[in-house]
Amino acid sequence: MNEHRIEIVVNGRKRTASVEPRKVLADVLREDCELTGTHLGCEHGVCGACTVLVDGDAVRSCLMFGVQADGAEVTTIEGVAPGGGELSDVQAAFRDCHGLQCGFCTPGFVITVRAFLAENPRPTDAEIRSALSGNLCRCTGYQGIIAAVRQVVRQRTGLPPGAEPPASDIRPPSVPVAP
Amino acid sequence: MKPAPFAYEAPTTVSEAVDCLASHGEEAKVLAGGQSLVPVLALRLARYEALVDLNRVGELDYVRREGSTMVIGAMTRQATIERDPTLRAAIPVLREATRLIGHPQIRNRGTLGGSVAHGDPAAEYPAVALATDATITVIGPAGPRIIEAADLYDGPMSTTLAEDEILTAVAFPVWCPGSGFAVREMARREGDFATVGVIAGVTLADDRISRAALALFGVGATPMRFRQLEGELLGADFLAVDPTDFGETLAQRLDPPNDVHASTAYRTRVAARLVAEALDAALDTARQETTS
Ligand SMILES: Cc1cc2nc3c(=O)[nH]c(=O)nc-3n(C[C@H](O)[C@H](O)[C@H](O)COP(=O)(O)OP(=O)(O)OC[C@H]3O[C@@H](n4cnc5c(N)ncnc54)[C@H](O)[C@@H]3O)c2cc1C
Ligand code: FES
Numbered sequence: 001m002n003e004h005r006i007e008i009v010v011n012g013r014k015r016t017a018s019v020e021p022r023k024v025l026a027d028v029l030r031e032d033c034e035l036t037g038t039h040l041g042c043e044h045g046v047c048g049a050c051t052v053l054v055d056g057d058a059v060r061s062c063l064m065f066g067v068q069a070d071g072a073e074v075t076t077i078e079g080v081a082p083g084g085g086e087l088s089d090v091q092a093a094f095r096d097c098h099g100l101q102c103g104f105c106t107p108g109f110v111i112t113v114r115a116f117l118a119e120n121p122r123p124t125d126a127e128i129r130s131a132l133s134g135n136l137c138r139c140t141g142y143q144g145i146i147a148a149v150r151q152v153v154r155q156r157t158g159l160p161p162g163a164e165p166p167a168s169d170i171r172p173p174s175v176p177v178a179p
Numbered sequence: 180m181k182p183a184p185f186a187y188e189a190p191t192t193v194s195e196a197v198d199c200l201a202s203h204g205e206e207a208k209v210l211a212g213g214q215s216l217v218p219v220l221a222l223r224l225a226r227y228e229a230l231v232d233l234n235r236v237g238e239l240d241y242v243r244r245e246g247s248t249m250v251i252g253a254m255t256r257q258a259t260i261e262r263d264p265t266l267r268a269a270i271p272v273l274r275e276a277t278r279l280i281g282h283p284q285i286r287n288r289g290t291l292g293g294s295v296a297h298g299d300p301a302a303e304y305p306a307v308a309l310a311t312d313a314t315i316t317v318i319g320p321a322g323p324r325i326i327e328a329a330d331l332y333d334g335p336m337s338t339t340l341a342e343d344e345i346l347t348a349v350a351f352p353v354w355c356p357g358s359g360f361a362v363r364e365m366a367r368r369e370g371d372f373a374t375v376g377v378i379a380g381v382t383l384a385d386d387r388i389s390r391a392a393l394a395l396f397g398v399g400a401t402p403m404r405f406r407q408l409e410g411e412l413l414g415a416d417f418l419a420v421d422p423t424d425f426g427e428t429l430a431q432r433l434d435p436p437n438d439v440h441a442s443t444a445y446r447t448r449v450a451a452r453l454v455a456e457a458l459d460a461a462l463d464t465a466r467q468e469t470t471s
């Protein structure tokens with residue numbers, strides 16, 4: 001069989017698997033690692049349900065093959081809670097703000113929000129909407145999800161979202177360039 | 180759906196990658212960020228005997244200045260281009276365009292080389308390459324060669340690269356001081372490919388236009404430049420240019436596609452407006468650059 005042996009660190013734990021190259025990372029996580037929190041909606045990059053962190057970056061795990069993750073560190077929804085039955089602040093905010101109904105899209109949203117707020121802790125509303133644009137939800141109408149992100153920003157910074165201009169809005173300096 | 184089986188090769192150098200591709204012949208395909216190729220495989224629109232994955236070829240991931248160009252390796256991620264401070268200062272249009280590509284999760288994997296090689300007629304990077312007069316370096320069994328952006332595309336998602344060639348880098352000329360660029364696009368939803376997109380660039384010298392570039396995407400089989408109309412801008416006082424008129428004139432030369440996303444008439448109207456806005460904004464930026 002055309003199988004490759006791979007080693008991935010998933011949520012801090014080393015996992016090995018023997019996979020066909022065509023098996024996408026999402027299926028490796030779900031079937032070989034038995035971590036079914038990562039959901040597959042469209043399987044072709046449109047819905048964002050399968051979002052996981054690979055070496056810290058939010059990516060679509062349906063658009064990456066498991067063999068490509070050999071040697072990488074992956075964080076899935078199973079790895080975001082602090083443990084002992086507690087929720088992470090992002091998860092708790094989704095619950096508080098009605099950020100989920102059926103929950104199918106939620107793992108992808110939670111991972112996306114976690115990566116987004118790590119990079120931009122004080123986003124404006126426009127930036128929050130933009131950051132969520134790659135995740136589809138068929139239930140909530142998105143308002144509760146946006147409210148959840150705003151709640152996390154308030155809790156973490158003590159300020160309302162967008163209280164300070166985020167660095168990304170500052171115009172780049174012009175520099176002298178070669179003729 | 181799931182992709183059909185394929186053999187997987189993960190070379191670590193460019194020369195290994197060239198050999199790998201050559202040894203499989205036409206049945207192999209290069210895999211970069213996978214953000215266009217994997218959907219094609221998953222939907223079974225195509226199948227290949229082998230994929231040659233460039234993700235472990237470290238020498239293709241770089242941004243560096245070479246004389247008056249910024250050279251970017253093919254495997255540089257779109258997210259890296261979005262954040263790179265040197266690029267932001269030297270080729271601001273690249274960052275502006277990058278932010279319009281898909282979503283953060285797409286840009287974390289998608290690469291410059293993949294986007295340019297894929298050549299979607301509604302994609303941003305091919306149009307930026309065309310507007311800035313970029314050059315593309317490719318390498319095959321016969322060695323490297325350079326292709327002008329203007330000679331790269333010969334149809335929708337079709338390039339003049341041979342099947343055994345790999346795109347290794349794109350060199351973007353740094354336009355001289357007093358230049359301004361702007362990107363404007365209309366997409367149905369944030370992150371979608373453009374229904375119509377425009378990139379405008381101008382250089383001002385003593386308030387007169389000394390260089391101009393206009394590239395449109397989403398309006399034809401390939402991104403398009405409008406050199407004759409650009410020529411009409413040259414020498415003009417920047418205050419004498421009427422962007423709205425210019426947009427109308429340019430739109431008359433278009434024959435954009437009529438499809439489920441937009442009609443020909445609608446695309447033409449949108450193009451006229453976006454050309455006007457992009458030209459206006461590019462002139463403003465150039466003006467600010469000359470006075471600052
Ligand atoms: C939801 C979604 C939204 C998107 N929105 C946009 C958008 O708004 N604008 C936009 O421009 N793109 C968009 N994309 C596409 C994205 O930008 C892709 O990343 C890009 O088109 C291809 O780059 P890649 O690195 O992912 O290449 P891949 O998908 O790996 O490859 C694409 C093609 O290029 C070939 N190729 C790749 N690298 C090379 C190379 N170095 N040499 C020779 N051939 C090569 C491959 O063989 C393949 O045929 C979107 C994608 C998704 C899933
Ligand atoms: S399942 Fe990956 S984006 Fe939809």
Ligand code: FES
Binds near residue numbers: 102104105106136137
């Ligand atoms: S909660 Fe059901 S799809 Fe989002």
